[in-house]
Amino acid sequence: MRITNEHRGKLALSALLVLAVIGVAWMVRCSQLRVIGSLPSKDVREIRKGVWREVRRTEFPMVGWEDLRHPPVRYVVNGIRRYAVLHILWIDVKDDCHVRVALGLSKETISSDGWDVMLQKNSRWQVTGAAYWGISGGFPGGFRIPAD
Numbered sequence: 001m002r003i004t005n006e007h008r009g010k011l012a013l014s015a016l017l018v019l020a021v022i023g024v025a026w027m028v029r030c031s032q033l034r035v036i037g038s039l040p041s042k043d044v045r046e047i048r049k050g051v052w053r054e055v056r057r058t059e060f061p062m063v064g065w066e067d068l069r070h071p072p073v074r075y076v077v078n079g080i081r082r083y084a085v086l087h088i089l090w091i092d093v094k095d096d097c098h099v100r101v102a103l104g105l106s107k108e109t110i111s112s113d114g115w116d117v118m119l120q121k122n123s124r125w126q127v128t129g130a131a132y133w134g135i136s137g138g139f140p141g142g143f144r145i146p147a148d
Contacts, residue, residue, distance in 0.1 A: 021084050036146055037093025046125045047091060051101050051117045054127045059083040086115070090146060097121045100143070107145065112136040116143050 035044065059082055089107055092100040097120055104114030116139060118129040131140045 018080060021080050033088050034090040034146075035093065036090055037099075039091065039093055039099070043121070043125065044091065047099060047101065047119055048088060050119055050125050050127050051088060051103065054117055054130050055086065055103060055115060056083065058130075058132065059086070089114075092144075092146070099125075102143070102145075110145060111139060114139065116140055 033044075039047075060079055085105055086103050087105070089102045089104055089110060092102070094100060099119050101117045101119065102110060102114060103117065104110040113134050114132070116131045117127060119125045120128045133139050
């Protein structure tokens with residue numbers, strides 16, 4: 001396959017778009033989040049990294065070499081859009097070594113569309129389980145939406 005200047009331009013524009021979306025999403029995510037319980041700020045940072053790594057594995061579309069010839073543009077754009085609007089809504093501290101993290105678009109919509117990620121601390125915070133639901137009331141057992 002020969003890459004023409006037209007293809008290079010499209011690839012460069014796509015790369016810039018992806019970087020812009022990721023930059024905006026990163027700035028939004030750096031805003032203050034709610035921690036129910038007590039956690040050191042170092043732990044909060046480590047938990048955030050682990051949660052986003054887990055969600056990225058599912059939300060970000062996998063792109064292979066074949067996709068460069070026939071890019072699944074709509075699929076890729078939808079995955080990036082979805083990832084960009086997700087927020088960590090709260091971290092629920094169960095004890096010193098266990099937390100549950102809620103991700104979604106907002107507290108108002110989490111009961112019908114969201115993520116529940118569980119982490120455990122050994123030497124560092126590690127994801128022990130994650131659940132996604134896209135239907136009303138589909139959230140897992142033990143998941144609770146905190147009162148304001």
